[in-house]
Amino acid sequence: MRRAGMDQGGTGLAASGENMVGTGKGGARRRWVATLAAALLAFPGIAFADWAWNFQPPASPIADQIERLHELIFWICVVIFIGVFGTMFYILIKHRKSVGHQAAQFHENTTIEVIWTVIPFLILVSMAWPATKVVLAMHDTSAPDMTIKVTGYQWKWNYDYIDEGFNFYSTLSTTLDQIQNRQKKDPHYLLEVDHPLVVPVGEKVRVLVTAGDVIHSWWVPAFGLKQDAIPGFVRDTWFRADKIGTFRGQCAELCGKEHGFMPVVVEVKSKDDYATWLAAEKQKLAAVADDPNKVWTQDELVAHGKKVFDGNCAACHQPTGTGNAAIGAPALVGDKVVLGPAQHQIDVVLNGQTNGVLQHPPAGGKMPSWAQLSDADIASAITYTRNSWGNKAEQNVIQPKDVKAERK
Amino acid sequence: MSSITQPIGGHADVAGGHEHHPSGIMRWITTTNHKDIGTMYLWFSFTMFIVGGVFALTIRSELFEPGMQIVTPERFNQLITLHGLVMIFGALMPGAVGFANWMIPLQIGAPDMAFARMNNLSFWLLPPAAIMLLLGLFVPGGAPETGWTLYPPLSIQQGMGMDLTIFAIHIMGASSIMGSINIITTILNLRAPGMTLMKMPLFCWSWLITAYLLIAVMPVLAGAVTMLLTDRHFGTSFFNAAGGGDPVLFQHVFWFFGHPEVYIIILPAFGLISEVIPTFSRKPLFGYASMVYALCAIAILSFLVWAHHMFTVGLPAAGILFYMYATMMIAVPTGVKVFNWLATMWRGSITLEAPMLFALGFLFLFTTGGFTGLIVAIQPIDVQFQDTYYVVAHFHYVMVAGTLFAFFAATYYWLPKWTGHMYNETVAKWHFWGSFIFFNVAFFPMHFLGLAGMPRRIPDYAQQFTNWNQVSTVGAFGFGLSQLIFLYAVVSCIRGGKPAPAKPWDGATSLEWTLPSPAPYHSFPTPPVVQ
Amino acid sequence: MSERENRRLLVRLGAVAVAMFGFGYALVPLYYTVCDALGLRDLGRPDAVVNTQVDATRTVRVQFDTNVRSMGWQFTALERTADIHPGAVTQAVFRVVNSSGRAVTGQAIPSYAPRLAGEYFRKVECFCFQRQTLAPGETRLMPVVFVIDPGLPHEVATITLSYTFFEVEGTGDGQTGA
Structure with missing residues (x-):
């Protein structure tokens, strides 16, 4: 398909x-x-590269209205363009010195000057009218069927199903090997995430948009929705997806190093499929919540920890744990915090630390606090760092309860 | 023009023809001569154009195909910041000031600029500011990764490169303000007898209005970046929600400067084009008065439209409608200008030398940029285009094909007056066609990329954007190489060529053509009498 | 055209430049004045409640949203939503847990969606009027008492009240920076 x-x-x-x-x-x-x-x-090598030159197919009434508005205004502009430059080329051909044209010396004509001031004005009014209708429609956030809060972080999205009481992070799933050209690129290179936003088709979704650090912008072209995410403030907007499918967008406000690597992926499901997904998601969360004292095996922790690490930590510390000196992120390979007492590492992850290279509070150049991650996520990520890339820490298994104890 | 007459201002260094002036490098460092300073501005502008161009080509090389190849993402972000700042504050604005310095005194029959020593200072502030700006690349943390708009909180996170940038902006702002005061005073006080305001060449009018805009908004930018600086280091919270501030406030203050800034860059270009088109149509400018009123209208409207740069921050609907209508209104005076240029050409006797070719290129491409400007002024459409390559395409059509093409037109137009030699018409035409074709190859596909959904300021992209990006990169290199033809044309014109008569263009009418070519070091020691 | 005229113009234009620098700063209070007038911003002080006539004919759903920015606190609303009549005095309670190992001071910043609802959202009492300092491990329940102005436009049926806690310097005694 x-x-x-x-x-x-x-x-x-x-x-x-x-x-x-x-x-x-x-x-x-x-x-x-x-x-x-x-x-x-038909040409080999450009199987996925094509000559996209127009809007993505609209999948919401607003996107459809935007596209139609654009076509209207575009064609008005084309007509004026042809008129103006048709005249220009006519002049260039006919009124040339080389064809012996003598210059007239007139230099004003009030009537015509008034005409070409008034007519454009009237054309603009005719454009403003339909545009105003779309503006008002876009601002109508009343009577939503559900509300989702979208929070932008450097460099991932958090989707909070406010009515359902759960949330998850959504991070790029394209591998670094693909980005650095060591591996063939997926069809959805840079537009794929580990955990897409899922919504039911046909329902009015009110979206609350905010950010946790700097300004981001949540953009789904097929829904005609782009809303800047401002830290400290919520903004609301809405969409109603009228097609089932997967829709892809990206962060649209420069937010630092990985700005190009935080896609937005929305899966629109039928109402039944959505209900199934929702039940499964809740069950998964319940399973974790039921047993905070569950003892994980080292393999479980390392396997889960790799996912957590790649999604959250690798942006700075690199998937290979080699760090990034340019932004002050130390290498974790052989790092004395990673190989030292576990309690200290848990403390650093929970509370963050300033590393002395760049000290511009509140967030720049320092290890941020990761307290928002679950105990299991933090324990797994720490366990992963202690058992990877040649690291062999003495305390090499950290349980969620250790993290929980440290939070107090 | 008798050589014994005392200079008008009575100022010893204004035009003391009998005065000894230093030679070699000291001539340039100590000069108070408007022609020397104008020349320095223009070379500075060209140098920064090359520097910014190298940044642009690095960016385009990285974007040649998906995946990271040449620079790291953080370096990429630094390059886009510097490309923007260098081109705007280093190339376009000083370029326009260079033309003003050279030509305004000649066009209004003044012996020099009103404040000759301040003129020297306003130029010599620029090189240190540029060095400070570029130094950011070499300090820990690098240059700002924020884009030229420097939005907080991202700009609060940056390293010391951000502080260097802020100071560089302060210095360049001071330079611009001094330059503007100088230009306004020169135009208002030093016009030759009989040169009433409504007889001034339109280039002088465009600069008079631009200079007022600069004095009004450069201090606002200085205020905005000072607030950033104190937020960064001195615990203020103008833009920090935690302390009762608002990051969006910065965007308001920045664009209160930023939108008039756009017109600061384009208005002198309008003036230049209004000189070139009548000359090569051998016909007076059509609708002189309405041209002046249109310039004023554009300048005034520029203060009322800033929030159209912020159409996705979540403004209330009433605000969006106000800014949308105000922005669309700008199309009216801009349209008047385009129609007047066409009417000037209508029933003229047109020849197509290089200045006219660039002026026509300007007309064609700037108007295209105007149409896309109208399209992005419609807020619902802008929701799709904000922060995409469509916007990048739009503003390069007005900044590059607009202002830069006007600069090229003006350079070829006045090179005979500056150097005393005719430039090589064939070489100049190669420059035009190279620039015109490759400009479109580089920037037209960006409209498609924006429509298809490629955000701007990203170092790597999804594969469906590959083909147009490759076309664009090829075009960018072609455009870059075409500028070497320009350098060759200018340098060879300076070194020699067919001697230029006082008035090489038979359709030219303004005062500078009454002077011999090259224009003497001190011109109009006695004011000429106009009509 | 004399030297003196030039100088006079220089001084005047220089004064304009200085004044515009000041204007840049004046845009700050100006912006907040406009935002206050439009109800787009909420200062950290109690609102005067003028009309407490309860409009029982309609119900507005208020969602309570909580955010924590780069600090080791857990911040939740005890009730995530409340269905209330405009004009009725309502209390909502939030819980904050300082899960970090040190005393931390935070300031909560309120925000509304839709933005225009802020104008009709009157807070009589709020934990956001003051900074809050929590000892390591401390849990605190914090109330906000509010009234929704019955003048709220009828098309607004859902309001989100969102708080974001930021870490700030100092202790709980200080007033907000606003």
């Missing part, structure tokens, strides 16, 4: 839904592009 997505916007990777159906507006033009794209697909 991926060809269906590709045929629509020429964007191929934008939407790879199962139930994608053609949208009427702009369809003919899209099909023409699709033919071109299909022709290009």
Whole structure:
């Protein structure tokens, strides 16, 4: 079915839904592009690279309205453009010295000057009217079916299902090997996450957007939704996905080093599938919550810890634990905190520390506090660092209860 | 022009023709001559253009294909910051001041700028500021990773490169303000008898308005970055929510400066184009008065539209509608200017020398940028385009194909007056066609990238964006190499060439063409009388 | 056209530049004045409650949202939502646990969604009016007492009250920076 997505916007990777159906507006033009794209697909080596040149297929009423508004204004501009530059080229051909044209000497004409001030003004009014309607529609956050809070962090998203009482982090799942060209890139390179946002189709989702450190911007092109995430303040907006499928966007406000590596992935499911997913998700959370004193094996901790580490710590300390001197993140390989007493390492992870290279509070250049992660996540990540990349710490198994004890 | 007449201002260093002046490097360091200072501004501008261009080509090389190849993500972010700051504060603004210094006194029949020593100071503040800005690359933590907009809290997190940048902006701002005071005073007080304001060449008008804009907004930028500095180091919380501040406030203050700044960069270009088009159409400028009013209208509107740069921060609907309508209104005076230029050409006797080619290139591409500007002014559409390559395409159409092309047009236009030689028309045409074609190859695909959803300021991208990025990178290198033709054309014109007559363009009318070519070191010691 | 005229213009234009630098700073209070007038911002002080007529004809759902920015606290609302009538005095309770090993001072910043709801959201008493200092391991229950102005536009049926705790210098005695 991926060809269906590709045929629509020429964007191929934008939407790879199962139930994608053609949208009427702009369809003919899209099909023409699709033919071109299909022709290009015949060439080896550019299988996934195409010539995307228009909006991703809209998957919400607002995105659809935006696209139609854009087409209207675009074509008005094209008509004016042709008029203005048609005139210019006519002048350049006819009124040339080389064709013997003599210069007239007139230099003003009030009537025509008034005309070309008033007519553009009227055209603008005709553009402003439909635009205003869309602006007002976008601001109507009343009567939502559900509310999700989106929090941007350097460099991941947290999705909090406020009505359901659970939340999770969503981080890039593309491997560093792909980014550094040591491995073939996935079809959804840089637009794939470990844990996408899941929403039911057809429901009005109110989105509360905020940030935990710097400004981010949550953007899903197919929903026509982009909202800056401002630390300390919530903003609300909404979308109603009218198609089932997977929709991909990215952070749209420069937020530091990994700004290009924090995609937004939204899975729109049918209401039944959503209910199933929700039940499973709750069950998973209940399982963790039920038994905080569960004793994990070293292998379990290391396996889970790798995921936690790659999702949260690797951005600075690198997946290989080699650190990044440029931003003051020390190498964890052979590090004396990692190889020393576990209690100290837990304390550093829970409370953060300033490392003396860059000391610009509140967040810059220091190890932030990771207290928001669960005990199990922190214990696993620490255990992972103590047993990886050649590290062999004396205390090499840290249990969630050790972290819990340290929190008090 | 008798050589015995005393200078008008009575100022010994204004135009003392009999005075000894130092030679060699000291001539340039101590000079108070508007032509020398103008020349230095222009070379400084070109140097920074090359530096910023190298940054741009590094960025484009990294973006040639998906994956990280050339620089690290943090270095990439530093390069985009410096590319923006260097091009705006190093290349475009000083370039415009260079033309002002050289040409305003000649066009209004003044012997020099009003404050000749301050003129020297405003230039010589620039090189240290530029060095300070670039030094950021070599200090721990590097240059700011924030983009030229320096939004907090990200800018609060940065290392000492941020402080260097803030000080560099302060110094460049001081330079701009001094330059502007000088230009306003020169235009208001030193015009030759009979040169009323409404007889001034439009270039002088555009600069008069620009200079007022600069005095109004450069201090606001200085205030904004000072607030950043005190937030960083002295415990204030202007932009820190914890202390009762608001990070969005910075965006308001910044764009209160930033939007007029856009017009600061484009208005002198409008002035330059209004000189070139009538000359090569052999016909007076159409609608002179409405051109002046349109410039004023654009300048005033520029103070009312800043929040269109912040259409996704979550403004209330009423605010969005106000800023959207105000922004769309700018299309009216801008349209008047374009129509007037066309009407100037209408029934003229047009020739297509290099200055005219660049002016037409300007007209064509700037107007394209104007149309995309109108499209992004519509807030619902801007929600899709904000912080994408569409916006990058839009502002390069107005900054590069707008201002930079106007600078090229003006350079070829006045090179005979500056050097006393004609430039090589064939070489200049190669420069034009190289620039025009490769500009479009580099920047037109960015519209498609933005439409398809590629955010700006990212060092790596998803694979569906590959093809247009590759086209764009090829175009960027072509555009960069075309500028070497420009360097060759200018240098060879300085070193020699066909001697230029006093008025090499038969359609030119303004005062500078009454002087011999090259313009004498001291011009108009006695004011010429206009009509 | 004399030297003196030039100098006079220099002084005047210089004064304009200095004044505009001041204006840059004046934009700060100006911004907050505009935001206050539009109800987009909420200072750390009690609001005057003028109209306590309860509008029983409609119910507004208030969601309580909690955030902690880079500090070792756990911050939750005891009740995540409340359905209330505009005009009714309501109390919501939040719990903060200092799970770090040291005494930490925090300041809570309130924020509303939709933004315009802030204008109609009157807080009589709030833990955000003061900094809060918690000893290591301390748990504290903190109330906010509020009234929703019955003038709230009818299309607003859900309001989110969001608090973010930031770590600040000093101790719990201080007033907020605002």
